Amino acid sequence: MGAASSKILGGSKSKSRSTSQLAIEAAPPADAAPDTTTAAAPAAPAVAACFPPSLIDPDVQAALPDGYVIRPLEAADFDKGYLQLLAELTEVGSIERDAFNERFAYFQKHNDTYCPLVIEDTNVGKVVGAGTVVIEHKFLHELGKVGHIEDIVVDANQRGKKLGLRVIAALVFISKSLGSYKTILNCSEGNIGFYEKCGFTKKEVEMVMYHNKS
Numbered sequence: 001m002g003a004a005s006s007k008i009l010g011g012s013k014s015k016s017r018s019t020s021q022l023a024i025e026a027a028p029p030a031d032a033a034p035d036t037t038t039a040a041a042p043a044a045p046a047v048a049a050c051f052p053p054s055l056i057d058p059d060v061q062a063a064l065p066d067g068y069v070i071r072p073l074e075a076a077d078f079d080k081g082y083l084q085l086l087a088e089l090t091e092v093g094s095i096e097r098d099a100f101n102e103r104f105a106y107f108q109k110h111n112d113t114y115c116p117l118v119i120e121d122t123n124v125g126k127v128v129g130a131g132t133v134v135i136e137h138k139f140l141h142e143l144g145k146v147g148h149i150e151d152i153v154v155d156a157n158q159r160g161k162k163l164g165l166r167v168i169a170a171l172v173f174i175s176k177s178l179g180s181y182k183t184i185l186n187c188s189e190g191n192i193g194f195y196e197k198c199g200f201t202k203k204e205v206e207m208v209m210y211h212n213k214s
């Protein structure tokens, strides 16, 4: 399968739930001219990381097992099993490399809002943990911000090594670093214990209305 045409076929598990100056400085210019010197495949992003690596808590990195790295999502993670990992959480669908890169570039451009991170097991060159924090910018609380944790998953073969705990700790660090006054998330009943171990407490009720679903 050619690089430009390779695609990920997502899983079908039931849906579980779910800058500051610093980041803006590190972002590529929004209107940066694309690299047209290469062939049809989309150019590799000028900046590899989706958001500034300085937002990764060094204490979380230090707590990981040897060979494991926690870092911002990179476009190259398309080839390191990122979408297959997300498919362990819920349906991903069919995503071409070009579409992946386009969404990646959107996140990168809006890196005061979207911070997807991964844990890579560099011993095997695979992404084994992932999570995202989305920073909501509000009028309330004097232009306050709220961090929303989304899309937490650890590879089934790697669970029980505290990788999930590390992903959450790193996302909370980002949320706080970007000025959020609180960090929230939704989860299934079965994961309440996990999030309590991560320091969260249960509050209120989630409601949902799905669109365009049969």
Ligand SMILES: CC(C)(COP(=O)(O)OP(=O)(O)OC[C@H]1O[C@@H](n2cnc3c(N)ncnc32)[C@H](O)[C@@H]1OP(=O)(O)O)[C@@H](O)C(=O)NCCC(=O)NCCS
Pocket: 016, 017, 018, 088, 089, 151, 152, 153, 154, 155, 158, 159, 160, 161, 162, 163, 164, 165, 166, 186, 187, 188, 190, 191, 192, 193, 194, 197
């Ligand atoms: C939930 C998930 C991310 C946990 O990842 P993990 O790396 O296995 O969890 P950790 O090893 O970091 O667990 C940290 C602590 O939480 C506990 N824990 C983990 N999952 C738990 C659960 N579902 N219920 C209660 N406690 C749980 C662990 O026993 C551990 O406790 P300890 O510190 O006393 O040893 C992982 O099981 C997963 O990817 N599940 C499928 C996708 C999913 O449900 N994602 C969450 C969407 S909201």
